[in-house]
Amino acid sequence: MKILFILVFSFISIFPQVNVQETQITDGVIHKKIINQNDTLVINILKVDIKKPDLTIRSVKANELLNTKETTSQMVSRYKLSGFNVIAAINGDFFEADGEIISNMISNGEIVKAVKFSDSPFNSFTNSQFASDNEDNLFIDQFVFSGNLILPNGNVEEIRRVNSEADSNSITVYNHFQGKITPVSPKEWFVVDFVLFPLQTNGDTLIFITTAKTTLRNYEIPAQGIILSANNKFAYYLDREIKIGDTLKIIYNFSPKVKNIKSLVGGWPVLVKDGMNMIRRNPAIEGITEKFSEQRHPRSGIGFSSDKRTLYFITVDGRQQMSRGMTLLEFSNLMITEGIHFGLNLDGGGSTTLIINDKVVNSPSDLTGERLVGNCLMIVRE
Known part of the structure; x- marks a missing residue:
C-alpha cells in the first residue's frame, strides 16, 4: 500500500490535472478553455484573426445611452435583432452606478463620451484605453x-x-x-x-x-x-x-493621434506593453491600489499579438470553488504566456463575462448571475 501511494503521488505530480480544450468557432476564431484543478483556475481565451476581411471589432454602449446598463448578453441579443452576426462579446470598461463609463468611448466612429481626464478617483491622468480604426488596426494607450x-x-x-x-x-x-x-x-x-x-x-x-x-x-x-x-x-x-x-x-x-477611430473602450490599467509585464515594473501603475491588484479576483482583459493580427478576449473566473481568480501580476503573466504583446485589464469582478455564439462560456461570480454593465466589445462577422 505504501508503494502504491508513492506511485499514485508520483503519477499526479508528473501529470498535473490541467485540462485544455481548443475549439474552432468559425474561420479565424478559436476558443481555448483551461481548467487547472491544481491552481483552481478556469480560464477562457478567444483568439481572433482580426485581419480576416469579414471579421471586425465593435464597441457597444448599453442601450446606446450614456447613463444606462445592460448585461453583455442583452447587448448581443439587441445587436443580433438588428441584423448583426455577433460571434463573441466581452464586458468592457469600469462604470458608474448609473452605467456611465469611466473613460472615453467611441462606438462605430461616433463619440459616446470624451473627456481630457478619466473620471477615475485613483488616476490623476487618464486610464488606458483600447482602440481600433476603420481597418481594424489595434492600439492600447492613454488617449486624451x-x-x-x-x-x-x-x-x-x-x-x-x-x-x-x-x-x-x-x-x-x-x-x-x-x-x-x-x-x-x-x-x-x-x-x-x-x-x-x-x-x-x-x-x-x-x-x-x-x-x-x-x-x-x-x-x-x-x-x-x-x-x-x-x-x-x-x-x-x-x-x-x-x-x-x-x-x-x-x-x-x-x-496620441489615431485617424478614423471606429471603436474606443477604456480599461485600467495597461498590463502588457511590448511584451513586458507592466505590473512587475510598476505595481502602482495608473494609480491601482494594492487591494485591487494583489488580491485574487475574476478578471477580464483584451490584448493583441506583436504583429497586431491576433486579437484576444480573455477571462479568468474567481470567487468560486472551481476558480480562485488572479492577481493582476498573475493575469499579466497569463497574457504574456498566451502570446499577448499588448494587454489591457478590463472591468472584472462580477462584471467578468465572455459570450461565444450566444452562450456565456465563463461563470460570472455574482449569485444573481450575469451583471448589468456599461458597455462591451463584440466580434462581428460582416
Missing part, C-alpha cells in the same frame, strides 16, 4: 481628448467634454448618446444651448449649421444633430457671436 470650436469669425475655442457633466465656464457637446435632453446644470449658471445639424465632413473637421439657440434648461437633443452647450462667461460670449444660420466647425482630437 481635445476639441475645438471654430466660430464664423475664425476664433477657436476649446470644447472640454462630449456627453459628460460640464464644468463652469466651459463648452460641452451633447449627442444622442446623452439621451433625449441635455443634463441638469446648477441653477445659478447662465446656459445657452445651440442646436446644430451636420452639413459635411472635411477631413477631421465637422461642419454644422446653427438652426436654433435657447436658454431653456433640459433642451431636446436632436437625433441627427448635436447640442453645443455653453455656460457662464462662454454662454454670454457665444450668445453674442453665434447667430441662427451660422456655419460652425468642430474638430475632435485624441492624443
Whole structure:
C-alpha cells in the first residue's frame, strides 16, 4: 500500500490535472478553455484573426445611452435583432452606478463620451484605453481628448467634454448618446444651448449649421444633430457671436493621434506593453491600489499579438470553488504566456463575462448571475 501511494503521488505530480480544450468557432476564431484543478483556475481565451476581411471589432454602449446598463448578453441579443452576426462579446470598461463609463468611448466612429481626464478617483491622468480604426488596426494607450470650436469669425475655442457633466465656464457637446435632453446644470449658471445639424465632413473637421439657440434648461437633443452647450462667461460670449444660420466647425482630437477611430473602450490599467509585464515594473501603475491588484479576483482583459493580427478576449473566473481568480501580476503573466504583446485589464469582478455564439462560456461570480454593465466589445462577422 505504501508503494502504491508513492506511485499514485508520483503519477499526479508528473501529470498535473490541467485540462485544455481548443475549439474552432468559425474561420479565424478559436476558443481555448483551461481548467487547472491544481491552481483552481478556469480560464477562457478567444483568439481572433482580426485581419480576416469579414471579421471586425465593435464597441457597444448599453442601450446606446450614456447613463444606462445592460448585461453583455442583452447587448448581443439587441445587436443580433438588428441584423448583426455577433460571434463573441466581452464586458468592457469600469462604470458608474448609473452605467456611465469611466473613460472615453467611441462606438462605430461616433463619440459616446470624451473627456481630457478619466473620471477615475485613483488616476490623476487618464486610464488606458483600447482602440481600433476603420481597418481594424489595434492600439492600447492613454488617449486624451481635445476639441475645438471654430466660430464664423475664425476664433477657436476649446470644447472640454462630449456627453459628460460640464464644468463652469466651459463648452460641452451633447449627442444622442446623452439621451433625449441635455443634463441638469446648477441653477445659478447662465446656459445657452445651440442646436446644430451636420452639413459635411472635411477631413477631421465637422461642419454644422446653427438652426436654433435657447436658454431653456433640459433642451431636446436632436437625433441627427448635436447640442453645443455653453455656460457662464462662454454662454454670454457665444450668445453674442453665434447667430441662427451660422456655419460652425468642430474638430475632435485624441492624443496620441489615431485617424478614423471606429471603436474606443477604456480599461485600467495597461498590463502588457511590448511584451513586458507592466505590473512587475510598476505595481502602482495608473494609480491601482494594492487591494485591487494583489488580491485574487475574476478578471477580464483584451490584448493583441506583436504583429497586431491576433486579437484576444480573455477571462479568468474567481470567487468560486472551481476558480480562485488572479492577481493582476498573475493575469499579466497569463497574457504574456498566451502570446499577448499588448494587454489591457478590463472591468472584472462580477462584471467578468465572455459570450461565444450566444452562450456565456465563463461563470460570472455574482449569485444573481450575469451583471448589468456599461458597455462591451463584440466580434462581428460582416
